[in-house]
Amino acid sequence: MNNIEEKVAGCFGSVFPGLGAEDLPQASEATVAAWDSVAQVTLLSAISEEFGLDFEFEDFERLVSYSLIVEYLESKLHHG
């Protein structure tokens, strides 16, 4: 697990405390029952705070899984 994944995992742990580390790679809006619109805003706000970046309106609709979020952050932080 790299640094980005570790930090994202920490945010997932804060917002979805019942989610195990082994479930993270598959975690998405469809697989995590508690992942509703409020949780989505809370999760991205926690990640925004952790990484010091702002998400766009579309990001709130698009970043609906652990892997999409990690992929997005890697792209943004390494290439952006």
Added chain:
Amino acid sequence: MTLNKALALINSRKGKSGDAIYYLACGFEPLHLTTLLRAHLLERLPDDKNVEVQCGVYGDLRGNIESAARRAATACAVVLEWSDLDPRLGLRSSGGWSNEAKADLIANCIERYTHLEAAIVALAARMPVALAPPSLPLPPIGNTIRAQSSVLELELEQQLAAFLLRMARVSGVRVVERSRISSAAAALDARMELIAGFPYTVPFASALAASLVDVLCQPAPKKGLITDLDGTLWSGIAGEIGVDAVSWSQEHHTQTHGLYQQMLGHLASCGVLLAACSKNEMTTAEAALARKDLFLNAGSLFPVCANWGPKSASVGRILETWNIAADAVVFIDDSPMELDEVERAYPGVTCLAFPGKDPAAVWNLLGRLRDLFGKPELMEEDRLRQSSIRVSAQVREMAADGGSAEFLRTLEGTVTLAWQVDKADKRPLELINKTNQFNLNGLRMGESEWQRLLERNDTIVAVVSYQDKFGPLGKIAVLVGSQAGRKVKVSHWVMSCRAFSRRVEHHMLDSLFRHCDAEEIAFAFAKTEKNQPLREFFAAAGIRSSDDGAWRISRKDFLSSCGVLPHATPDEA
């Protein structure tokens, strides 16, 4: 507090029992404010407690306030924003900002304030309410540049100020101080408002949550302040330079002492007990305190202890005279050595240095005193406290001298028990929640729990007032219980320390037996660190623990032990 820290704190309390319920009423999406409010509340609670924050629906502040009034919450935070008064004052509306719209907007706000006022007044009758005024900027609809206020903005601010003033006068409503929150961080997060309907930046939401918790969970106010004289109440050493040469004025560049005197005068008018403790000759202290230009009524300092012994000994005598616990007292002195000596002898006393040469530090000290002694609202009993403390000390002294029964009869006292409680009266609950020494079990109670208790058919409540030839003490005791047949069970019983040594407690039990036609009274007694006076009364009155652990006394045993009671008890309401 960051959002991540708040989430971590909340997760660390998962599974802890004893949830206290708070309600957050706002018109926007509560989102992070709920999380941060909960986390700030958790910070104030013991580690094994949890908190639940309930919220209403988006866009209906008034409905949410009405909904809160139907809940069994401990307290409610009402967060008002401009868009709750008219959606056109927020970012998510497209209602237009034409001149016609502005006139309509002013009229609309007036109507909305009227509705909110009615809802908040009803809510405050059920539980304490922290009301946060709008923090977000108004939309840029003024005809002036931003550096110049427009008439529209000033009119909206005037309406708001008038509304907040009316609300601050409602018992149970606590208006959150506005500038303190808005200086903490920029309030508006326009992006989050448009994306999710949550208008605040996280740092601002945290500052707002902290202020709401400060206002809702106020620590018990201190009751007494003991002040040093030389170098503190005034500049200079009276015994050395003479009582006419000590000063506290702008003219002598010693205005910091004058400010301090004015602060003490203000505290005295709010019912705070004041005393002086000085290493001095008594005659010198008295002569200086007799100066007519003092900004403080010297009569409000009682007792004045001036001698050459350790200050801790004088503090001990003052605590005894006041009959209050050390942790309810603040001691102020300009000497670090004296502060240290008192602190070692009385670790509970809050010892503060008087930094007379540093105006900014004195200003901060005065602010700190406001926080230490401030309370949500003043009551009639606060006004009476200053005058009654001298008499109470005399009564205790004379009663202790052995002439108790005869002496008490000379007081021409009247003990009045009110069995019908005014639900809006905050004094009974204040007594339950701040009395330590004559306290049956130390159990505290929230406003909503109190209101529910009053609504029960089997509840018995007696609120006791006392007065004698020296004047009234006001409402000084409360007893709460329930009755089943000819047995009464007392769950709460408290009496102010100002009423000790007058046998008011005997009158209360006598009246309770008669009012309920009871054969037996059982008490939900529990020993606390501070309820020794109640335990002494139990021992003297013959109230003992039974085999089943309950503490009881029969009518027959009470009557045979209590003797003739000294005061009149007029027809009970």
